[in-house]
Amino acid sequence: MEIKIQKRVLEVNETEAEKNRKFFREKNVFVLNMMSSPGSGKTETLFKTLMRLMPKVRVGVIVGDICTTNDADRLVKTGARVIQINTDQFGGDCHLSAPLVMDSARKIGCEDIDLLIVENIGNLVCPAEFDIGEDSRAVVLSVTEGEDKPLKYPLMFRVADVAILNKIDLLPYLDVDRDLAVDNMKKVHPRLPVFEMSAKTEAGYEPWLEWLKIKVFEKTGKGL
Template identity: 80%
Template sequence: MEINIQKKVLEANETQADKNRSFFKEQNVFVLNMMSSPGSGKTQLLCKSLNKLMPNVRVGVIVGDICTRNDADRLEITGAKAVQINTDQFGGDCHLSANLILASAKELGCFDLDLVIVENIGNLVCPAEFDIGEDAKVVVLSVTEGEDKPLKYPLMFRVADVAILNKIDLLPYLDFDAKLAKDNMKQVHPHLPVFEVSAKTGEGLETWLEWLKIKVFEKTGK
């Protein structure tokens, strides 16, 4: 019975994700789903990315958390509009599902945007299973985590279109093998692009953002 219920949930989500995809296509906006475990530094990475993207790229953000709008408040300091989704009212879901995205995207005003970034809830399991109608998925892994995360959570890295290895400024102080981490990512997803970045110092940001701007242009022509 549990398997059947889960199957129905995923099927309903896929149906809504397809509707979201059609909406985003009509609005001519690129949608990026950013996923990671808690504490990977993705909010700081987003803040630095927004500061470099705007105003040339018009960006809005949908932020997912179980509680609080702390991250949305941080992101709005950059000048980007941010819409918060809290899942505590939906039972504390550890992911954003497709049905939660559409209303938030409309609240952002997609017709005025080139790019919508969804900062998913910190979790390496559930967000990988739920399509939200995005154009690309990015997974962020920090050097304060284990090199074997891609092997422990293979689906997340398998469905990702790009990976970011964050906090590389800490490498001199940690017993973390960046090459091994990237090799493990490639073992799960051989053609996965991986960018090494420090959200704190800005190192590597330009290469990552160049990839993103190309993807936005390929879809929107903007």
């Protein structure tokens, strides 16, 4: 006896992500999902981004980690509203799911912010699979990770809307081909905008900030 089903297995998350999207539209907030492997410099990139965007663009941050509140403790110093999610209470999940993001978004409030950044769990695989109701997805790759990561983790670079090549200040000390790293990202995602920058020295920050401000303005009419 055969029973036909034909259902998407992640439908529950997808339905919740759509609810999130509606909520963020009502609150008039642009949502950026930031993803990368652990240690790519996501938090430092974010720290410097917040320092330069605030207070003109009002930012809220949801930080996902399996354990510790280290990232939230760092980011709160920028004056942004920050909330930490630790997934160890939920089974040590390797990604943030739509319902978790909604819980935190409600706690943050979203009433008087223009941009909500979700710093996802450091992982180049799983977060790419889970829609959280974001408007754009950013992937951060640091030059220390090697040029071939986009080819090894194609889904992450396929689903991204923008990429940051971070830690370019370290290039003189590494045998890394920066152009090849960018070229590999473009092989996976030909029209992906890539910003080459250093969160430490803030080299190359302007084009990235400009991209982000335009995105926030396009959705919300705020922040420029």
